[in-house]
Amino acid sequence: xxxxxxxxxxxxxxxxxxxxxxxxxxxxxxxxxxxxxxxxxxxxxxxxxxxxxxxxxxxxxxxxxxxxxxxxxxxxxxxxxxxxxxxxxxxxxxxxxxxxxxxxxxxxxxxxxxxxxxxxxxxxxxxxxxxxxxxxxxxxxxxxxxxxxxxxxxxxxxxxxxxxxxxxxxxxxxxxxxxxxxxxxxxxxxxxxxxxxxxxxxxxxxxxxxxxxxxxxxxxxxxxxxxxxx
Ligand SMILES: NC(=O)c1ccc[n+]([C@@H]2O[C@H](COP(=O)([O-])OP(=O)(O)OC[C@H]3O[C@@H](n4cnc5c(N)ncnc54)[C@H](O)[C@@H]3O)[C@@H](O)[C@H]2O)c1
Numbered sequence: 013x014x015x016x017x018x019x020x021x022x023x024x025x026x027x028x029x030x031x032x033x034x035x036x037x038x039x040x041x042x043x044x045x046x047x048x049x050x051x052x053x054x055x056x057x058x059x060x061x062x063x064x065x066x067x068x069x070x071x072x073x074x075x076x077x078x079x080x081x082x083x084x085x086x087x088x089x090x091x092x093x094x095x096x097x098x099x100x101x102x103x104x105x106x107x108x109x110x111x112x113x114x115x116x117x118x119x120x121x122x123x124x125x126x127x128x129x130x131x132x133x134x135x136x137x138x139x140x141x142x143x144x145x146x147x148x149x150x151x152x153x154x155x156x157x158x159x160x161x162x163x164x165x166x167x168x169x170x171x172x173x174x175x176x177x178x179x180x181x182x183x184x185x186x187x188x189x190x191x192x193x194x195x196x197x198x199x200x201x202x203x204x205x206x207x208x209x210x211x212x213x214x215x216x217x218x219x220x221x222x223x224x225x226x227x228x229x230x231x232x233x234x235x236x237x238x239x240x241x242x
Contacts, residue, residue, distance in 0.1 A: 014042055014222035017128055021045045022079035022221065023070075025061055025115060028054040030184030031134060032083030034210035035217045039079065042218060047074060050084065061111030071118045076126060079221045080119045082112045082133045082156075086149075090191040093147040101148045108152035109159070116163055116174070123172045130221045131174035133160045134213075137234065139178060140241040141201075145194050153178075157232055164230025173229040175220050180236035182208040204237030 022039045026032035027048025040046045049059035049070060057073075059066055061084045071077075088104030089096050112133050123129020138146055139153035157176050164174040181187060181198040187207075199205060213235050219225065220233065234240060 014218055014224055016042065016044050016222055017078060019045070020078040021047065021074070021076065022081065023047050023049060023074065023077045023115075023119065024081040024083060025049050025059065025111070026082075026084030026134075027056075028052045030083075030186055031179070031182060031210045031213045031217075032081065034214035035081050035083060035132075038211070038214035038218045039081075039221060042222075044079065044221075047077075061115060062106045064114055067114045067118045071122075076122045077119045078123065078126070078128060079130045080115060080123075080132070081217055081221065082115050082131070084111055085134060085186070087186055087190055088146070088148040088152070090145050090189075090194060092145060096148055104148035105152050105155070108149070109155045112156050113159060116159070120163065120167065120172060120174075124167060124170045127171040129167075129170075129172035130225065131160070131163070131172070132217050132220045133174070133176050135160075135176045135178045135232065137178050137180045137198075137236050137239055137241060140232075143194060143197070145191060160232075161230040168229050173220075173225055175225075175228055175230070176232040177213060177216055177220065178232050178234050178236065179208055179213050180234075180239040182210060182213060184210055198239070202237040202239040206237060208235060208237060 028050035048055040
């Protein structure tokens, strides 16, 4: 059984779907008060993570958040880099990178003030591997890894720990629009020869959000069925 500080509140972006929804359920099952935020219907709070004013206003409404899970994200264009439009590239970065940055910037100071906090940012094995046909996604998730490494070091002595989970392909609505060739490649590179389930990712996110975590920050945890790329 994982434990969390008494009365802990978690904010899960992208919480209306897939991995975010599984994280919200997992944390809630553990007794954490969970607020989901998503641009799609079905979350507790409607939020566009790319909108700085909306993020600031959510912080004002919610007050202190002890656990931040940044799961909002998009897969972006499935095309060779030379065929990717600048606006599709920028949109992928706006959501995956700017969104993660804005949420961390808004909520980490409250955690530092409280002397305890957990940030879990969702990246991807694609960030380490550089999936062909997914340059925008891969590069944006590499940025998520790097910003988390910086943040983790910046707050290392404050009680706030910030880490990354890097899943391989997971059975979620995100992959409904992913090029089947990219999914087949991912599966062929995965020793367990299957996709992950959102609940399996949520298990690791819950551990990284709990008091069990004490000596890791700025670290990247693969949840990838053995798929590895260093
Ligand atoms: N599914 C996979 O194979 C996989 C693999 C590795 C990493 N990831 C990462 O895990 C995270 C969750 O993915 P998922 O599989 O649950 O995808 P998903 O599509 O099921 O859920 C993503 C959620 O993010 C929300 N979102 C998108 N843009 C938003 C915005 N501007 N503001 C707020 N919310 C927004 C969507 O509405 C959706 O509910 C993503 O960051 C993704 O890149 C997924």
